[in-house]
Structures are given as structure tokens and as C-alpha cells.
Amino acid sequence: MNRIPFNRPYLTGAESGYMATAMSGGTLEGDGPFTARASALLKEMIGTGAALLTTSCSHALDMTGLLLRLSPGDEVIMPSFTFPSTANAYAVRGAVPVFVDSRPDTLNLDERLIEEEITERTKAVVVVHYAGVACDMDAIMKLAGRYGLAVVEDNAHGLGGTYYGRPLGSIGALATQSFHSTKNVHCGEGGALVVNQEDLVEPAEIIREKGTNRTQYYRGTIDKYHWVDLGSSYLPSELLAAFLTAQLERFGEIQERRLQVWDAYHERLADWAAESGVVQPTVPDGCRQPAHIYYLLLPDAENREAFRAHLAERGVQATPHYQPLHSAPAGLRYGRTAVGGCPVTERAADQVVRLPLYTGLTEADVDEVVEAITSYRVQPAEVVTV
Numbered sequence: 479m480n481r482i483p484f485n486r487p488y489l490t491g492a493e494s495g496y497m498a499t500a501m502s503g504g505t506l507e508g509d510g511p512f513t514a515r516a517s518a519l520l521k522e523m524i525g526t527g528a529a530l531l532t533t534s535c536s537h538a539l540d541m542t543g544l545l546l547r548l549s550p551g552d553e554v555i556m557p558s559f560t561f562p563s564t565a566n567a568y569a570v571r572g573a574v575p576v577f578v579d580s581r582p583d584t585l586n587l588d589e590r591l592i593e594e595e596i597t598e599r600t601k602a603v604v605v606v607h608y609a610g611v612a613c614d615m616d617a618i619m620k621l622a623g624r625y626g627l628a629v630v631e632d633n634a635h636g637l638g639g640t641y642y643g644r645p646l647g648s649i650g651a652l653a654t655q656s657f658h659s660t661k662n663v664h665c666g667e668g669g670a671l672v673v674n675q676e677d678l679v680e681p682a683e684i685i686r687e688k689g690t691n692r693t694q695y696y697r698g699t700i701d702k703y704h705w706v707d708l709g710s711s712y713l714p715s716e717l718l719a720a721f722l723t724a725q726l727e728r729f730g731e732i733q734e735r736r737l738q739v740w741d742a743y744h745e746r747l748a749d750w751a752a753e754s755g756v757v758q759p760t761v762p763d764g765c766r767q768p769a770h771i772y773y774l775l776l777p778d779a780e781n782r783e784a785f786r787a788h789l790a791e792r793g794v795q796a797t798p799h800y801q802p803l804h805s806a807p808a809g810l811r812y813g814r815t816a817v818g819g820c821p822v823t824e825r826a827a828d829q830v831v832r833l834p835l836y837t838g839l840t841e842a843d844v845d846e847v848v849e850a851i852t853s854y855r856v857q858p859a860e861v862v863t864v
């Protein structure tokens with residue numbers, strides 16, 4: 479058993495009281511008072527046009543696929559190094575995910591490789607701020623503006639992160655958040671669609687309410703609601719919104735502890751990493767990262783697996799991350815790969831290992847993790863046996 483798991487979902491203590499309040503209040507379906515509270519908190523954090531709670535980040539991404547009015551054959555540029563939901567959202571609309579490689583330093587979509595993949599069918603660029611470290615948004619927004627492309631931020635990692643002072647999730651026309659229990663704040667399963675472009679707010683409300691204008695009906699601006707667009711039921715129940723409200727209200731202290739752990743790893747592993755040829759995360763100038771992930775890049779797959787086994791023997795769980803989408807079975811079927819392939823992504827898939835990082839991690843736990851890591855000796859690949 480792992481004494482120190484990779485993640486342990488944090489509970490603030492206020493969740494059950496808020497859920498009990500929701501139950502006794504009589505509104506259990508979505509868009510009740512807790513949904514309003516959680517949305518307002520999110521809106522305050524991101525400083526945006528609207529933040530609509532959804533049942534997951536995957537569903538928020540699906541909503542962006544509908545909002546962008548994609549037709550079969552349209553193309554959406556995105557990194558190969560991401561979660562499958564980023565691509566699914568557009569592939570289900572018949573659009574083609576175009577997989578572009580990552581930068582070797584941040585593992586984010588490489589902004590220098592985007593332009594040559596733009597065709598007449600390109601409609602959007604989807605960025606993922608890996609580990610909450612911002613993509614080069616100045617370059618990407620400029621390029622997208624020049625070609626008339628929408629920018630979507632899959633901001634599942636980035637809540638609380640900033641780019642030259644601007645909150646991640648506030649830069650693209652649309653952004654998506656995740657409240658899955660592996661994320662910094664959570665409600666088990668949940669998400670949000672952030673709408674930064676004013677003329678997309680009402681269409682987003684309609685798509686989220688089964689393609690009806692029920693939201694306007696509730697506001698009293700119309701007297702009957704109708705089926706007016708495509709959509710589905712993307713809104714979470716009040717029980718989940720109540721849970722999430724408790725979490726968002728404590729965002730500051732959740733982040734404080736996570737940032738302490740991130741900084742401790744960064745500082746205390748620096749010498750060992752430098753001696754071992756292990757690479758620590760890069761946070762470029764102008765980026766503030768929200769301590770969603772602390773990862774290391776081991777020299778190769780053999781060392782990564784030997785390192786994970788070494789930690790597991792000491793009760794510490796460390797996990798790999800994304801497997802490339804461009805070479806995944808569904809990626810091959812539905813996507814297209816950029817001209818130069820995705821060699822950085824393929825290497826990162828073999829090298830990345832994520833360390834335990836959660837709010838309840840104690841000082842003694844951090845000591846143990848650091849001790850387990852710094853007692854690992856990197857070997858030439860051919861010598862490593864796992």
C-alpha cells in the first residue's frame with residue numbers, strides 16, 4: 479500500500495453542512511442558490527463574462543465544440559500532450575483534431591509550430607496550460623487573431639495561475655475548468671465553462687439547458703421556453719454545487735499549502751536533479767503557476783519506471799501522465815498529426831513522473847518523499863532493470 483498516495487482529495491469540513499442545506503432547501507436540480515454562489519466565486523477568481531457550472535470539464539469542452547458551430551471536416555489545432563477529452567469534444571462534431579507538438583521546456587503547445595498547420599478548414603486553437611504554467615498566450619492570441627481563429631483554454635490545471643497578471647481561463651474566447659477529485663478544488667466530478675466573449679454567453683446558456691431558452695424563462699424575460707438550438711443537460715445538481723462552494727470558499731488556504739509543497743520539492747530536489755540529469759519544471763517569466771502538478775523528467779522510460787518502483791518500495795506513489803494522442807488508436811482514426819510529428823510529446827510521455835501533491839500532505843510526508851527521491855541513482859538506460 480502507498481503510505482503517501484499521489485493524490486488524496488481534500489475536504490474542507492464545510493461540504494456536508496452545505497449539502498444538508500441544499501437538501502433542506504428544496505432545490506436539488508441545477509441552477510439553485512449554491513450554483514449561483516459557486517459561479518460567482520469562480521467569476522471573481524477568473525474575472526470573466528460568465529462562469530457556468532457543468533458536470534465535468536469534458537462536458538464543458540463538448541459545449542465549446544457546439545458553440546464553435548463546427549462542421550464535419552473543420553480542423554482544431556491542439557497539443558498531442560493532453561487528456562483525451564480535449565480532442566473528443568471536437569471529434570464528436572466530426573471535426574479533425576490536429577495534433578501539434580509541445581515545447582520541451584513547459585510541455586505546452588509549441589506556439590512556433592501552429593502557423594504551418596493552419597488551413598482553410600482551421601476554426602480554433604485549443605491550448606492546455608500544462609501543470610498550470612501558461613502557454614505563450616501573446617503569440618497564440620496574435621496568431622489566432624490574424625487568421626480569425628477562436629482560442630479555447632482547456633484550463634483544467636490552471637485555476638489560480640496567471641500570465642503576466644491575467645488569470646488563466648480569462649484569455650481565450652472560452653475556457654474550461656475541471657472539478658474532478660484529482661484537481662486542486664473539486665466536487666468529485668464537476669467542471670465549468672468560462673465564457674469571455676459576450677456574444678457567446680446566451681448561446682452557452684442555451685446549450686447547457688438542453689438547447690432550450692429555459693435560463694431566460696427563469697429570469698422572466700420570456701413566458702414560455704422552447705427548443706432553440708442543439709444542446710444537452712450539462713448542469714450539475716445543487717448537491718454538487720454545494721460541495722464545490724465549500725471548496726471554492728477555501729481556495730486561498732488550499733492553494734497556500736499546495737504552493738508550499740511545490741516550492742519545497744523544487745528547492746530540496748534541485749541538487750539531486752542537477753547531479754542526476756533529471757529535469758525540474760520550468761516556469762517562464764510572467765507565469766505564476768497554481769501548484770496543480772509537480773513533475774520531474776527522468777532521462778528515459780527505463781529510469782522513469784525504475785524510479786517509480788524505487789518510490790513504491792518506500793510507500794510513495796508517483797504517476798506517469800499523458801500518453802500521446804496523435805498515436806493513440808482514436809487519435810489515428812479521428813485526428814491528423816502535424817508535419818514534423820510530435821517527438822517532444824513522445825519523449826515527455828516516457829519521462830514525466832508526477833509526485834504526490836495534495837493539501838493534506840504534511841511536512842513529515844514531504845521529508846519522506848524527498849528522502850525516497852534523493853536515494854534514487856539514475857542509471858544508463860541499458861543497465862536499468864525494473
Ligand SMILES: *Cc1c(COP(=O)(O)O)cnc(C)c1O
Pocket residue numbers: 533534535536537560561563564606632634635655656657658667668669
Ligand atoms: C482533468 C482534465 C480534463 C477532464 O476533466 P473532467 O472534469 O474529468 O472531465 C480535461 N482536460 C485536462 C487537461 C485535464 O487535466
